[in-house]
Amino acid sequence: MPMMPGTILRLLTGLLPGLLIAVFLLAAAPAAHAQLDQVVTPNSPSEKEEVELYQQLQGKVQGYVSIPDGKLATLVQPQGRDWREFRNYYGRIISLVVMGGMLLGLVGFYLFRGKIRIAAGRAGRTITRFMPIDRFAHWLTASSFIVLALTGLMLIFGKPVMIPLFGHEAFTAMATLGKYAHNFLSFPFVLGILMMLVLWIKDNIPEKADLTWIKQGGGFLNNGMHPEAGRFNAGQKMIFWTIVLGGLAMALSxxxxxxxxxxxxxxxxxxxxxxxxxxxxxxxAVIFGHIYIGTIGMEGAFDAMGNGEVDLNWAREHHAGWLKTQGISTDTRDGPSKVSTRHDPHPPGMPAE
Ligand code: HEM
Known part of the structure; x- marks a missing residue:
């Protein structure tokens, strides 16, 4: 779909800060690695001695302690070197590539496909998609996730990015505050995940129709083609399970x-x-994709979690299977029949946006 220069400009302006940060971080990572090499070696034995020591003791330096904490008897644990390398270098690079790759992919997708519109236009009537408790669980998880992510990334990238930018003292204050926020917000995060699990698991069980949805790419690439889906389509189910299982893995670790x-x-x-x-x-990366579709990527999607109501034609195009279970016509040419609405932002007769 051809895109207006104004739209491209708005998109670039919106994503520019994120891209700048990604470029900055990419530039900073090799410097961090160089820093790591410097920090590790100054007081170490010469390279020759080091090799001999580790060969002799098969990589581990184990002593003896008489205190109950037996793990303190291990003076050198070889995996610690690999872990430190990951902590200070590979972990940063992998994070940047995965998150930055997703951001770039989304920019490319937007330029290629543009915003997914409601093909039949708005019906002007809405249907309730999420109850207040659903939205509470969603926003509880989302808001705590954002703080957990920002404060966590602050720890990963603090040394190469934030200390050079803000100095040691300011970073210490921010990191201390961030650490408290990270610890305490883990509890609402887990609560939100468990609530979503209980509330939505029955609509997220994989079924045969999901395969058709996946084969047709969710209709995302083809304007106007919408494979039928129930309350949640295969893409949403994948996001649900990634967040629930991934979130619980984050909680355990x-x-x-x-x-x-x-x-x-x-x-x-x-x-x-x-x-x-x-x-x-x-x-x-998954959340970037989720936020994209829920905001600039698809017309009418945000309303579902915004006020709980979605336009009838949006539901007909994206979740016809769900409407059938509600006994509502799935034909966009039919009027807004048999729909119970709590409020009506576009009353019949009012032109759709
Ligand atoms: C129940 C949920 C969670 C708990 C209990 C938890 C706990 C922790 C703890 C204790 C640390 C170590 C902090 C330190 O160095 O003192 C940490 C680090 C971190 N967390 Fe979490 N966290 C949770 C969820 C998350 C989520 C959802 C994200 C991101 C989306 C995240 C990202 C990070 C990152 C990036 C680090 C820094 C790792 C590093 O220093 O290399 N955490 N977390």
Whole structure:
């Protein structure tokens, strides 16, 4: 679909800050790696001695302690070096590539496809899609997720990005506050995930129609073609399961970091941290796609979580299977029949936007 220069300009203006940050972070990451090399080596033995030490002891330096905390007997744990490399270098690069790749993909998709419009225009009548409790669960999860993501990323990119920008003192204050926010907001986040699981699981069970939806690319690439879907289509189901299972994996790994060594030893803590970092990259990328479709990507979609009501023709085009279960006509040529609405932003007779 050809795009107006004004639309492209607006899009670029909106995404520019995100892109600038991604470019900045990409530029900063190699410097961080160089910094890592410097920090690790100054007081280490010479390279030759180091190699001999590790060969001799098969990579581990194990001593003996008489205190109850037996793990303190391990003086050098070789996996720690790999983990540190991941923490200070690969984790940052992977996060940038996954999140930045998704952002670029979305920009490309928008330029190619434009906003997905309601093909038949607005019906001017709405149907209730989400009850207040559904929206409460959604916004509780979403708002705590955003703070968790920002405060978490602050820890990953604090050293190479924020300290050079704000200085050590300001960063210490921000990181301390961020750390409290990260710890405490984990609880509403988990509550929101569990609420969504209970409220929506019955509509997110995979079914045969999902395969047709996937084969037809959800109708996203083809203007006007809408494979039939129930209350949630296959794409939404994938997002649901990624958020629920990914969110619970973040919670488990996160609480393992918050309460160290209760469930596992040093190596387990390292694995929990790696899971937490990779989970962040995947969840952030999925959420970028979700926010895109819910806002600038699709006409009429935001209303569902905004006020709980969706336009009848939007529902007919994207969730005909759901309307059938409500006993409502799925033909966009039919008038707004048999629809119970709580409020009517576009009364019949009023021209659709
Ligand atoms: C129940 C949910 C969660 C819990 C309990 C939790 C807990 C934690 C803890 C304890 C840390 C270590 C902080 C420190 O260094 O002292 C951490 C780090 C982090 N968290 Fe979470 N978190 C949760 C959810 C999330 C979510 C949803 C995201 C992102 C979308 C996220 C992203 C991060 C990141 C990026 C780090 C920094 C890792 C690093 O320093 O390399 N967390 N989290």
């Amino acid at each position: 996160g609480y393992m970091l918050m309460f160290p060594f209760y469930l596992t030893g040093v190596n387990g803590m390292q694995i929990a941290h790696v899971v937490h970092t990779l989970g962040t990259a995947v969840l952030m």
